[in-house]
């Protein structure tokens with residue numbers, strides 16, 4: 001990860017007002033803004049890590065904890081709500097043992113709610129990463145989860 | 161010219177409406193504005209009406225303009241401000257501001273004030289200075305219609321020195337701004353947004369981990385009780401406040417010390433201080449009470465009886481010293497002057513050594529001071545720098561060499577930041593750390609062994625390119641030809657090789673110096689680790705001279721009065737005012753003034769003294785520095801007198817110990833690194849029977865029947881100093897008569913010669929006060945220093 005961050009910082013060398021673009025790139029490449037990333041950026045742009053953190057936390061787009069490998073989004077827009085997605089949400093919370101905005105202990109899943117994904121026809125809608133699971137029900141959940149859990153097991157060895 | 165409330169007033173270009181109003185005695189309520197900080201416009205209390213401007217512009221962010229018509233007060237504005245304040249107070253515990261019992265409470269303290277948490281009527285640590293209270297009272301707000309919301313944030317007290325209770329924070333941003341703008345640290349920031357906004361650190365790190373320097377600037381600007389110094393938050397208003405000078409380092413900050421119950425309770429930086437302008441550092445801001453109120457402070461004289469130190473009266477102890485000292489010949493006695501002595505004490509100590517004991521064996525207990533004084537006397541005629549803090553602020557380029565200035569002279573970084581904001585380039589040669597990195601433009605990571613090669617290289621570039629001030633060099637400098645010759649055969653690449661930099665890098669550095677002549681060079685005690693510290697100073701001085709000025713060289717002296725002790729002549733080779741002991745005129749002048757004969761032979765230096773003591777050549781030592789780093793040498797010494805304020809390792813071998821006073825307990829003067837003579841004022845009475853050092857010396861002189869020591873106050877001593885010391889004529893910055901010609905020093909002359917300075921003798925940071933490690937007395941400081949010094 002350190003290398004990725006260094007590369008990103010290098011690519012913005014000499015730019016004015018490059019802080020936000022650097023942060024965006026880091027978030028895209030690493031999935032979140034880590035302590036190490038902030039320290040490295042601080043050194044480069046000569047702004048203290050606290051100021052950078054202050055700027056970054058001002059924007060909703062940045063996150064500061066390692067995200068789960070798979071992000072589950074539960075739509076709580078009107079259509080999905082009316083069609084019972086809050087019950088689905090409760091169920092997912094119970095199964096995963098986490099609240100919204102949190103990730104599971106094994107970093108496998110993260111949970112978020114969103115307001116209308118623009119696919120109300122599929123309501124109640126839940127997405128995992130970029131996959132849409134329309135007409136969602138608790139029965140579907142187990143199957144979906146196990147699918148992603150398996151996928152993960154194979155990929156893990158490549159990580160450092 | 162503009163009009164405020166119908167009154168025509170003058171204004172200064174660039175001032176804000178708020179500043180103009182204040183300058184003219186018109187009050188506009190404000191909370192986020194602060195005169196040391198850039199306008200911010202966060203609290204919205206200073207809203208005013210301005211003709212031809214829409215809405216209610218904030219006075220603090222609106223620049224004053226010609227012909228403006230401002231209204232600062234009417235019914236509408238009053239109500240508007242009340243509403244704004246109500247909103248602020250709906251998130252700030254406010255019952256202490258709204259309570260019916262408020263007046264009685266302030267008078268009789270009917271509620272228990274000491275609670276870890278400020279909520280309801282329980283009084284807040286800031287109650288006596290709270291600016292929110294002042295504004296509330298001014299606006300006459302009696303009730304708040306919006307439901308109060310307590311933020312319920314945890315109290316933050318895991319860091320040293322001060323507590324943080326962000327439930328009281330009104331998000332005025334003063335702390336964040338002072339830390340970034342003035343101190344250049346940026347240890348805190350606004351984090352999160354909306355209702356979650358809170359002053360904090362990255363990832364909620366502790367301040368210790370986050371790089372806070374504990375300077376206390378944030379505590380001092382906070383208008384509420386959110387930030388409070390732990391040591392003094394519950395003492396209430398002091399009985400009295402005395403402005404004096406901090407003696408813990410050589411910057412010379414003016415501090416307002418608060419006293420209650422005959423104890424120093426707190427210290428706050430004085431806004432009028434010419435060196436510090438309302439800033440201080442961790443030591444001055446937070447450590448003084450613990451340091452001077454320490455339970456171990458010496459309270460009565462001690463004399464050795466049957467092998468043990470036992471309490472004695474002043475008479476008995478002084479007589480003993482007088483009797484014993486009388487036995488030794490001038491050569492057998494040595495005097496060690498503490499660099500924390502006042503000018504008065506240092507002056508009398510050297511006078512006593514010379515007149516009373518007939519010896520020049522006197523020196524300052526500091527390894528740094530010797531090389532500095534010798535080199536500066538040679539270049540300038542006086543053992544002092546040529547730069548002032550103002551020079552730093554107005555410089556175009558600044559070089560900091562061999563100093564961790566953020567730790568050793570924290571307040572100077574405020575001036576360096578100021579210069580940098582006005583466009584100065586700052587170059588740091590020497591130790592780096594993350595924070596100082598943000599304060600400099602050019603980091604030159606060179607070890608002390610590389611200082612000489614690097615500086616020689618720069619000189620060569622300046623001379624070869626003829627990039628020097630030819631008029632100045634021709635008219636005011638000697639030795640240019642020999643300097644040029646010494647550089648002529650030098651190969652640039654070869655010369656700078658040991659410093660590990662490329663030729664290009666050194667060129668770049670040189671070209672920065674070339675830019676202008678308003679330069680300033682600050683050098684610190686790390687030069688002692690170079691192979692020849694004095695040569696480093698000569699070369700630095702060469703650089704300044706070549707750029708066309710002798711001004712701007714500042715040695716970063718360590719202890720509080722290292723400068724003054726030298727000015728007073730507490731030196732083996734110089735009389736007061738840096739006149740050589742062999743200078744016939746000076747000697748006869750002083751002999752007349754003192755009506756006494758002066759010794760002709762130069763004395764031995766501090767390190768030579770310690771060495772001589774080890775060989776048994778010194779029989780008696782008079783030590784005013786409380787302790788000295790290596791006492792093993794001293795077992796051979798027959799008789800040791802000690803001035804101190806705490807017990808020290810020297811107690812094992814001292815024969816007489818005199819309790820002297822801390823700087824908070826005496827009147828007198830000390831001189832800062834910019835040659836500024838400033839007053840010390842007694843804040844409280846001395847502890848126990850302790851006496852100021854100058855009085856102790858007078859007492860002994862009197863017992864020995866030495867004439868010329870009949871002083872009754874420090875002022876009388878200072879008067880005599882002004883009479884006999886040609887440099888000193890009163891308080892303020894003294895100025896050396898500039899030499900007609902300055903000496904340029906050829907590079908080869910002294911180069912690469914190993915000097916005999918013992919550099920282990922003094923720590924490079926001013927961790928000490930009167931021979932005692934301050935961190936031993938102030939635990940929080942230990943925590944902090946362990947972190948920053950990595951010890």
Ligand code: SF4
Pocket residue numbers: 335338339343345346347348371372373374375376377378379
């Ligand atoms: S104590 Fe000084 S360095 Fe620390 S946060 Fe406050 S202003 Fe900044």
Ligand code: SF4
Pocket residue numbers: 328329330331332333334335336359378381382383384386387
């Ligand atoms: S802590 Fe004090 S100075 Fe800082 S924002 Fe809050 S109220 Fe203002």
Ligand code: SF4
Pocket residue numbers: 406407408409410411412413436440441442443444445569570571572
């Ligand atoms: S910088 Fe020096 S003089 Fe100023 S408060 Fe700190 S120790 Fe005292």
Ligand code: FES
Pocket residue numbers: 075076077078079080081115116117118119120123125
């Ligand atoms: S409400 Fe769920 S997708 Fe529109």
Ligand code: FES
Pocket residue numbers: 189190191192193200201202203204205206207218219220221
């Ligand atoms: S003082 Fe002007 S907005 Fe705060």
